Amino acid sequence: MTYSLRIADIPVTERPRERLLSLGAKHLATAELIAILLGTGQGKGKLSAVGLGQYILQNLSQNQRDPLEVLRSISPPELMNTPGVGPAKATTILAAIELGKRAFQSRPLDRTIIDSPSVAAAALSHELMWENREIFAILLLDVKHRLLGTQIVSIGTATETLASPREIFKEAIRQGATRLVVGHNHPSGNLEASQPDIDLTRQLLAGAQLLELAVLDHLILGHGGHLSLRQTTTLWDEFPQGD
Structure with missing residues (x-):
């Protein structure tokens, strides 16, 4: 998948939302799941939502860290240090993380x-x-x-x-x-x-x-x-x- 390509320009069957609906969430890559939460990327000519999701994971994996482990306890300012991630996107991701924790811990x-x-x-x-x-x-x-x-x-x-x-x-x-x-x-x-x-x-x-x-x-x-x-x-x- 081309990470600078807009989601709208990706074949319908390859878009994250459509793949989730047809295959189930567990079959999506982590970057695709984040892309669904982000909704949009960095803007015209820059990273798509999937590319931005992958970029976030790469940043979190610095120093050989597990990006999902870092994501579990990340703060809003840390998440918003990523270009293209503002308060709306950061809070959506953090809300999804907390919801996942609560569902698991119910x-x-x-x-x-x-x-x-x-x-x-x-x-x-x-x-x-x-x-x-x-x-x-x-x-x-x-x-x-x-x-x-x-x-x-x-x-x-x-x-x-x-x-x-x-x-x-x-x-x-x-x-x-x-x-x-x-x-x-x-x-x-x-x-x-x-x-x-x-x-x-x-x-x-x-x-x-x-x-x-x-x-x-x-x-x-x-x-x-x-x-x-x-x-x-x-x-x-x-x-x-x-x-």
């Missing part, structure tokens, strides 16, 4: 049954998934694994958070939960469990046995993914939860 409806790590991760993602600080949160469930609520227990730094078993169980008891899923995020996106993660999980499982509660899982979330310690460790064999 919580299950109240009283949803938490019956798998993926459902639990979806319920926790709003609080944890894209945060740049480590946050520890819990899902509070009834005896039938129905979601009663979500509670943030602690907020740490970019590399660590402190979660007290006492505070975790205090919230569960206070809100009448008999089952819980605990979770925290790794801002780096590395989902590997650290030794402190393992140690805390062991403490929680042992404490839950004494309190006649059940810790169903400990999830680590980050950058769109999640890891279940129940599925990847033998801790639940060591400390059965009777769930």
